Amino acid sequence: MKIYLDASAVLRILFRESGPRAPRTKDAAFSSQILRVEAARAIERAHLAGRIDAGLRARKTIELGDVLKAISVVPVSEDIVAIAAEPFGIPVRALDAIHIATAIYLQSELGAPVDFWTHDAVQARAAAIRALAVRGITV
Numbered sequence: 001m002k003i004y005l006d007a008s009a010v011l012r013i014l015f016r017e018s019g020p021r022a023p024r025t026k027d028a029a030f031s032s033q034i035l036r037v038e039a040a041r042a043i044e045r046a047h048l049a050g051r052i053d054a055g056l057r058a059r060k061t062i063e064l065g066d067v068l069k070a071i072s073v074v075p076v077s078e079d080i081v082a083i084a085a086e087p088f089g090i091p092v093r094a095l096d097a098i099h100i101a102t103a104i105y106l107q108s109e110l111g112a113p114v115d116f117w118t119h120d121a122v123q124a125r126a127a128a129i130r131a132l133a134v135r136g137i138t139v
Helices: 007-014 034-048 054-070 078-085 094-110 121-129
Strands: 002-005 028-032 072-074 114-117 133-135
Touching (some): 007 054, 034 054, 078 094, 094 114, 094 121, 121 133
Parallel strands (some): 002 028, 002 114, 114 133
16 A cells, blocks of 8 residues: 655644544655655644643654655655646645645556545545545545
8 A cells, every 4th residue: 555645644643633544554655845844844833832842842853754764755846846736626725736746646656546645624625636545534
């Protein structure tokens, strides 16, 4: 099984939030290189909002590094940007479009389906429009 993790899927794991979580896969897990920025910003926002202290922020940053080492990080290429720029038919944020495009690109490159893990309803709908198998949230 191949899985693609967006930032919401990784943050659910990092912060041990309730709800469905992406499985640990022996086969292959992937994400875009933008995951590093999105997750780092989310950890910092949680700290600045007072939801986590400095010690927990440091631990979550280390855990994020461990997650990034355990998955295949896909660089944002011209091919991915071209896919992300194509119409969706609904409003889609740029970073969400890059995640979806990366998963589409991976399916093509791997020649195998990729389960797209997200907990963001709008992104899930956009991924479903692009014919990705969405997991983690009901579309």
